[in-house]
Amino acid sequence: MELILETLGLARSAELLALNPPGWGGNLLRGLANSLQIAFGAFGFGLVIGLFGASGKLYGGVVVRDLLAIYTTVIRAVPELVLILILYYVGTDLINQVSQAMGYGRVEISGVVAGIWVLGIVQGAYATEVLRGAIQAVPKGQIEAARAYGMPPTMIMRRVTIPAMMSFATPGLANLWLIATKDTALLAIVGFSELTLETRQAAASTRAYFTFFLAAGALYMMVTLFSGAIFARIEKWARRGQPSLRGTSK
Amino acid sequence: MAVSDSAAKEIQAPDEQSEAIRVTDLHKSFGSLEVLKGVSLTAHKGDVVAIIGGSGSGKSTFLRCINFLETPTSGQIVVNGEEILMRADGTPVKRRQIERVRTRLGMVFQAFNLWTHRTLLENVIEVPIHVLKVPRAEAIEKAKILLDRVGLGDKADTFPSYLSGGQQQRAAIARALAVDPSVMLFDEPTSALDPELVGEVLTVIRDLAAEGRTMLLVTHEMKFAREVATHVVYLFEGCIEEQGPPAELFGNPKSARLQQFLQTVG
Ligand SMILES: Nc1ncnc2c1ncn2[C@@H]1O[C@H](COP(=O)(O)OP(=O)(O)OP(=O)(O)O)[C@@H](O)[C@H]1O
Ligand SMILES: [Mg+2]
Numbered sequence: 001m002e003l004i005l006e007t008l009g010l011a012r013s014a015e016l017l018a019l020n021p022p023g024w025g026g027n028l029l030r031g032l033a034n035s036l037q038i039a040f041g042a043f044g045f046g047l048v049i050g051l052f053g054a055s056g057k058l059y060g061g062v063v064v065r066d067l068l069a070i071y072t073t074v075i076r077a078v079p080e081l082v083l084i085l086i087l088y089y090v091g092t093d094l095i096n097q098v099s100q101a102m103g104y105g106r107v108e109i110s111g112v113v114a115g116i117w118v119l120g121i122v123q124g125a126y127a128t129e130v131l132r133g134a135i136q137a138v139p140k141g142q143i144e145a146a147r148a149y150g151m152p153p154t155m156i157m158r159r160v161t162i163p164a165m166m167s168f169a170t171p172g173l174a175n176l177w178l179i180a181t182k183d184t185a186l187l188a189i190v191g192f193s194e195l196t197l198e199t200r201q202a203a204a205s206t207r208a209y210f211t212f213f214l215a216a217g218a219l220y221m222m223v224t225l226f227s228g229a230i231f232a233r234i235e236k237w238a239r240r241g242q243p244s245l246r247g248t249s250k
Numbered sequence: 251m252a253v254s255d256s257a258a259k260e261i262q263a264p265d266e267q268s269e270a271i272r273v274t275d276l277h278k279s280f281g282s283l284e285v286l287k288g289v290s291l292t293a294h295k296g297d298v299v300a301i302i303g304g305s306g307s308g309k310s311t312f313l314r315c316i317n318f319l320e321t322p323t324s325g326q327i328v329v330n331g332e333e334i335l336m337r338a339d340g341t342p343v344k345r346r347q348i349e350r351v352r353t354r355l356g357m358v359f360q361a362f363n364l365w366t367h368r369t370l371l372e373n374v375i376e377v378p379i380h381v382l383k384v385p386r387a388e389a390i391e392k393a394k395i396l397l398d399r400v401g402l403g404d405k406a407d408t409f410p411s412y413l414s415g416g417q418q419q420r421a422a423i424a425r426a427l428a429v430d431p432s433v434m435l436f437d438e439p440t441s442a443l444d445p446e447l448v449g450e451v452l453t454v455i456r457d458l459a460a461e462g463r464t465m466l467l468v469t470h471e472m473k474f475a476r477e478v479a480t481h482v483v484y485l486f487e488g489c490i491e492e493q494g495p496p497a498e499l500f501g502n503p504k505s506a507r508l509q510q511f512l513q514t515v516g
Contacts, residue, residue: 141363148317148359149377149429150352152345159380163367241367241409 013211016202024202024212031198032219035184038115038194043180045120047173050127055157057132068128075125081186087118088190111192119183123176130172134165166238174231181223195219268294269331270433270464271316276325278311278340278488285311287488288325293433293466293481298459300475300496301468303485304511309468310360312485313437316466317355318348329354330432353381356426360438362418364410370397370421371406374428382429389428396424400454416447423454434458436467472515476500484508 019025053072056064075083092109099107138161146160185196199216203209271293278286285308293299301309314320316327322340326333329351335343342348364373374393378384384392397403400420410418419439426434439455440448452474459465459478469475475482476496483493484505492505503509 139363139366141359141361142365144319145357145359145363145365148319148352148355148357149425150349150381151377152349155380159376160365164365167367238367241369241411243411 013208016206016208016211017215024198024206025215027198027202028195028212028215028219031193031195032223034112034192035181035194035196036223037112038119038184038187038192039177039180041112041116042119042123042183043177045116046123046127046176046180049120049124050131051162053124053128054131054135057128058135072125072128075122076129080122080183081189083122084118084186084189087121088114091117111187114190115184115187115192115194118187119180122183123180126176126179127173130169130176131165134169134172135161137168138164167235167242170231170235170238174227174235177227177231178224181227182220267331269328270295270297271330271466272326272328273312273316274326274328276312276315276327277323278308278315278320279323285488286315286322289485289488289490291483291490291493293464295432295464296462297481298463298465298467298479300479300482301466301485302470302472302475302482302511303491307485308488309485310437313357313435313466313468316435317352317357318342319357349381353377353429354432355435356429356431356433357435358419358422358426358437358439360441362410362415362422362442364418364422364425366410369407369409370402370413370424373410373421374425377425378428393424393428396427397421399427400424401450414447415443416450419443419451420454423451423458427458432464434463434465436465436469438468438470441470470515472500472512484511486511 015023017023017025017028019029053068056068060068078086092114095109096106099105142160142164143156146156151159184194187194188197188200191197195216199212203212206212269292271291273289273291276286276289277284289308289312291299301312303309311320315322315325316329318334321342322336324336324338324340326336328334332347332351334347334351337343364370365376368376371390371393374396375386375389378389378392379386394403394406397406400423402417402421402424405413405417405421410421413421419442423439436455440451443451448471452471455465455467456474456478467475467479479496481493482496482499484491484499484503484507486505486507492499492503492508499508500512503512
């Protein structure tokens with residue numbers, strides 16, 4: 001094993017990537033864990049916003065619809081990096097002003113929470129559109145049948161609309177999840193130690209840029225492949241009851 | 251509560267007690283288009299009321315107003331002696347009341363409208379379990395009996411899209427029966443079916459009529475209406491043009507419009 005690494009000239013890389021110091025592998029993995037934690041939280045937060053946003057856009061009053069239109073338009077128009085800077089600094093500033101006005105000192109805002117909140121708001125705008133489209137794709141008759149049998153609106157949402165729209169929403173949501181995992185890299189700009197920042201630090205301290213960025217790329221790649229497999233299963237489940245377009249013979 | 255309930259029942263005239271549905275002077279407009287222009291109709295328990303009429307005469311709208319899938323513009327609707335409280339603009343006063351009344355009205359749609367992400371069994375148990383709060387085991391047991399009854403006992407675990415239209419419609423009828431409806435509403439249950447599949451669905455409906463189920467049935471199948479209905483209503487441009495027992499209405503139509511309608515549909 002060592003011989004192979006030696007001959008390929010990778011012995012030093014292996015050393016640099018070792019999990020324990022002086023190797024930097026542990027830092028990279030911690031960064032990855034942070035990234036995933038934020039991506040997961042932001043995706044979930046975005047889904048919640050998206051569900052309310054989509055319902056608001058479809059069933060809300062004029063004011064709600066207008067506000068949501070502004071939200072989705074602005075968020076989708078402004079570059080994410082700019083949004084992150086705005087939301088992060090404005091958000092933390094507001095919280096501090098409020099807390100100081102109320103007589104508390106400055107509050108320390110956890111990077112994870114800030115990251116989830118910032119990316120979640122961005123994700124929410126896209127999720128609103130994905131879910132709105134999916135809800136509209138649900139055949140009207142299915143919702144009508146639920147109404148005709150006395151289901152209250154929230155039950156219709158839970159028992160009919162959401163399960164029925166899942167097959168239309170999963171491809172879009174899978175994209176959003178992948179975007180969430182990669183957008184965490186943008187949080188490096190506000191000094192949050194996710195995978196990209198950890199990688200940069202490791203690379204800068206060792207001058208082994210190529211090794212570390214390649215390793216980080218491989219980690220992102222693994223996340224994508226793994227997510228792809230999970231979403232394929234989710235989609236298969238969501239599409240239950242719908243005959244495949246290819247027919248049953250496969 | 252129980253006392254006042256029974257007291258209320260005693261006050262009702264016997265005639266009123268046997269009423270399943272009473273609709274009085276029902277109006278419905280879509281924007282400036284007046285689709286129902288004052289329709290009144292009473293169905294007693296055990297009645298099979300067939301509603302016939304040309305396309306666009308308002309048959310579906312009438313049926314859908316009864317369970318408030320469409321909001322009536324004005325009029326009065328009484329289901330099982332309970333008047334549905336409406337505001338001046340026709341919207342229901344209490345959503346809960348509508349929802350409760352809807353569970354008493356098993357509706358069967360032209361396009362079946364089964365929930366495609368659920369198996370036939372799941373479709374049939376959905377409302378009993380989640381709306382009527384029937385224990386799951388009990389609901390499943392009953393659903394299996396109902397699916398057997400409509401000839402789909404072996405398809406309980408199949409998803410609707412894998413079935414023929416006739417099978418889907420029979421499953422939809424099982425779903426309606428699962429709530430033990432006091433009145434069944436059929437909106438052209440066979441119009442979306444291939445001709446060779448119509449018979450199997452009509453057979454199921456005929457059985458239901460024979461066992462004394464109260465039904466309102468919008469249909470284009472005149473022969474069938476004549477055979478199963480106890481009362482036939484002919485709608486023309488949002489008004490009841492003529493009504494009566496099937497033998498009268500089909501055998502000896504009085505209005506010229508009905509005569510012409512019966513000629514064109516054969
Ligand atoms: N949601 C709606 N908005 C506007 N107009 C409508 C709506 N639903 C029905 N209408 C109109 O109301 C009229 C009556 O429609 P309805 O569906 O009740 O007719 P029908 O007698 O059931 O006809 P068919 O035999 O074709 O089913 C038609 O002119 C139709 O275009
Ligand atoms: Mg119709």
